[in-house]
Amino acid sequence: MLTRDVRDTEIRVLGAVEIWAAGRPLHLPRRQLATVIGLLALQTGQVVSFERMIDVLWPDHAPKTARAVLQTRVSELRALLQSGGFEGRLITHGDGYSLSIPPEQIDATRFCRAVSEARRAVAPPDACRLLRAALGLWRGPVLGGPPASGLLDGLVRQLDSQRLTAIEDLLALETGMDTPHNSVDEFVGLTASNPERERLTGQIMLALQRAGRTAEAFTVYERTRRWLADELGVDPGAELQGIHLDLLRATSRKAGATARDTADPPAPATPSGRVPRTLPSDLLDFTGRAVEAGYLADLASRDRGDGVLVMAVCGQAGVGKTALTVHVAHHLQSRFGDGQLYADLHGTNCAPATPHDVLGRFLRALGTTRLPDTLDERIDVYRDLLADRRMLVVLDDAMSDEQVRPLIPGGSGCVVLVNGRPRLGAALGARTLRLDVLSPADAVRLLSRVVGGERVKVAPAATAELARACGHLPLALRIAGARLQSRPHWTVSDLAGRLRDESHRLDELAYGPLDVRHSIAGSIASLGPEARRLLRRLAALNPAEITAEAAAALLAMQPARADDLLEELYDAHLVEPAGREPAYGRHYRMPDLVRLGAQEPAPECP
Incomplete structure (x- = not known):
């Protein structure tokens, strides 16, 4: 499946577009032909509408003859494929085209499948072999690189992100096997072009340190730290800071080490009391959330008896769960004199953090010098260390209660504050807070703090319109504010006007690593097939409200089953309650940004 041998029929998009038929490449005389076949290959088996294809081919201004030119290009492609003996077919539908070809004959699909197989591999050497074979399919930028726009840009960026995640996984595996020299020279340059990928920076730093190149590791960290500060105004995350701190400590220990008798037994692994x-x-610029923050702070202050208090914050992508959780944790830290532990569980990533690895970080932070090998042993040591301490444990972006359970300490003096997109805490006895979007007033206030009060004050109507177009969603508001801050020659009205066009709204709501489209796609990917199909139907029809009866009619199923699917959408924060009537039961509505994201079919990694 993963060899680079020429196939009888193959489409390659992980680099310049190539079509192979009967064991030889077909010549594509026009760039538009490569763009059309590349777009259809990235969405193989799906119908791509004429309108979307025209937007991709002419992102700035489509000519009046765009549809006729598109039909001509498709005809040219068909003739080229037929004359070359290509086995796949370009199929015309009522409103678009699709490519009929076995998915394994597209290199992007084989890449995704190989990465998925690597993550299921038990032995690290097998996983490394599969990841290297998958990465070997890449010959350059997707579709040969720019230009890309709209739908195509989103597909390209998703594949690029999946490649970087595979590289991060490979680095982690090879560093753990003490063979970092296999990859570090090959991938170290990626940190300069992808400074927003903090996990990549961290894995490169660890690989450089293991390879005896600690000074280079510090250089990589400093470059990333400066980029984050200059471009986003933030510090590196806790995980990257922890790696940096570990490297500093290791360097300090090495510099201050004295000659010792090598026959002496190793020092016991006792915590240092740090x-x-x-x-x-x-x-x-944290804004609003006074009621929610007060509720969580009040819970943490109460007498809890002998139990550990677990507080869970859930909500849709970009609603500000991490910001609220960290804000409350800072407010509470003086009450937990024995320390505060933080971990990003990466629950929405394709490679979530494992309790085994998180406990390793926690135990090192607590001063444990030798880590137990098994998860159960790490849990025992962790609970023993925290049994008599007042400790605040903050778990960010959790995937499930099962991921969180091993990280809950046993001592009643501890509090756990966890957040994530799914509904969390039911199996943990947690107090759960569902976070909603900001109020209109707080949304305007957040824009004012990010952009600057003067620019907002002179355009109150445009600011309110911009906040509405962002759905009062904190992530979207921050992106809009960051774009205005980086473009002082724009007015608030300029950006509000750009967001009026729904077909490009999600394109506008992206800045650096912050991307509303990507966050919504992650929530949609968590759905089952039927729930996803219902969401797509609702997004296409855009009803003001939906009931189980109406959903059942859309999918030709029993209302009880449709009600279950609506609840699945609710749990994923993709619809929200809109009241109920005695005759029709519960009503739901879909936020506008979710609707726009659900209208964009995207390829999925198997």
């Missing part, structure tokens, strides 16, 4: 404080920095 007080860990690994919380990320609070946001200077």
Whole structure:
């Protein structure tokens, strides 16, 4: 499946577009032909509408003859494929085209499948072999690189992100096997072009340190730290800061080491008594959420008896769960004199953090010098260390209660504050807070703090319109504010006007690593097939409200089953309650940004 041998029929998009038929490449005389076949290959088996294809071919201004030119290009492609003996077919539908070809004959699909197989591999050497074979399919930028726009840009960026994640996984595996020299020279340059990928920076730093190149590791960290500060105004996350701190400590120990008798037994692995404080920095412009923050702070202050208090914050992508959780944790830290532990569980990534690895970080922060090998042993040591301590444990972006359970300490003096997109805490006895979007007033206030009060004050109507177009969603508001801040020659009205066009709204709501489209796609990917199909139907029809009866009619199923699917969408924060009537039961509505994201079919990694 993963060899680079020429196939009888193959489409390659992981680099310049190539079509192979009967064991030889077909010549594509026009760039538009490569763009059309590349777009259809990235969405193989799906119908791509004429309108979307025209937007991709002419992103700035489509000619009046765009549809006729598109039909001509498709005809040219068909003739080229037929004359070359290509086995796949270009199929015309009522409103678009699709490519009929076995998915394994597209290199992007084989890449995704190989990465998925690597993550299921038990032995690290097998996983490394599969990841290297998958990465070997890449010959350059997707579709040969720019230009890309709209739908195509989103597909390209998703594949690029999946490649970087595979590289991060490979580096982690090879560093753990003490063979970092296999990859570090090959991938170290990626940190300069992808400074927003903090996990990549961290894995490169660890690989450089293991390869005896610690000075280079510090250079990589400093470059990333400066980029984050200059471009986003933030510090590196807790995980990257922890790696940096570990490297500093290791360097200090090495510099101050004295000659010792090598026959002496190793020192016992006893904690040093240090007080860990690994919380990320609070946001200077944190806005609103007074009621929610007060509720959580009040819970943490009450007498809890003998149990461990677990507080869970859930909500849709970009609603500000991490910001609220970190803000509350800073407010509470003086009450937990024995320290605060923080971990990003990466629950929405394709490679979530494992409790085994998180406990390793926690135990190192607590001063444990030799880590137990098994998860159960790490849990025992962790609970023993925290049994008599007042410790605040903050778990960011959790995937499930099962991921969180091993990280809950046993001592009643501890509090766990966890957040994630799914509904969390039911199996943990947690107090759960569902976070909603900001109020209109707080949304305007957040824009004012990010952009600057004067620019907002002179355009109150445009600011309110911009906040509405962002759905009062904190992530979207921050992106809009960052774009205005980086473009002082724009007015608030300029950006509000750009967001009026729904077909390009999600394109506008992206800045650096912040991307509303990507965050919504992650929530959609968590759905089952039927729930996803219902979401797509609702997004296409855009009803003001939906009931189980109406959903059942859309999918030709029983209302009880449709009600279950609506609840699945609710749990994923993709629809929200809109009241109920005695005759029709519960009503739901879909936020506008979710609707726009659900209208964009995207390839999925198997």
